[in-house]
Amino acid sequence: MRSLDNPLFLREIIMDHYSNPRNHQLTGDNNYLKINMNSSTCIDNIDVEAKFDGDFISDIRFDGEACAISTASTSIMTEMLKGLTKKEAKAIINNYMKMIEGESYDESLLQEAVAFKNTYKQANRIKCATIGWNAIEKLIEESEECDG
Numbered sequence: 001m002r003s004l005d006n007p008l009f010l011r012e013i014i015m016d017h018y019s020n021p022r023n024h025q026l027t028g029d030n031n032y033l034k035i036n037m038n039s040s041t042c043i044d045n046i047d048v049e050a051k052f053d054g055d056f057i058s059d060i061r062f063d064g065e066a067c068a069i070s071t072a073s074t075s076i077m078t079e080m081l082k083g084l085t086k087k088e089a090k091a092i093i094n095n096y097m098k099m100i101e102g103e104s105y106d107e108s109l110l111q112e113a114v115a116f117k118n119t120y121k122q123a124n125r126i127k128c129a130t131i132g133w134n135a136i137e138k139l140i141e142e143s144e145e146c147d148g
Helices: 007-019 068-081 086-100 111-116 123-147
Strands: 033-038 045-053 056-065
Touching (some): 007 111, 045 123, 056 123, 068 086, 068 123
Antiparallel strands (some): 045 056
């Protein structure tokens, strides 16, 4: 049964994005903003880069060493936010963070990212599930500083 309430289906989503991460190679293009994020509690050490065209996120890519949760959540994030405006992306990021913290959230905005809806029950995995999301949030902020 392929339902977002089925833990096996959610695990399939995570394993698919871990085994076949999307947008998993940096461009090295100077037109991209880039940030390194690492965790002091596990192996996660990733670079995330994003290209902004005005108010739009035209591309997001990542690479590095990371656990299954970090890799999968960052892969899903790159697919979800690419092509959106910064405002739309911020709304999704905020909603995702609420879900991760166990707060009330709008599941309809999160697509495959709902695979991480039980992360709040495992405090040691919260950093893993948010490292890529925190990176893009910082890159959006940096791009807005460059614009203003």
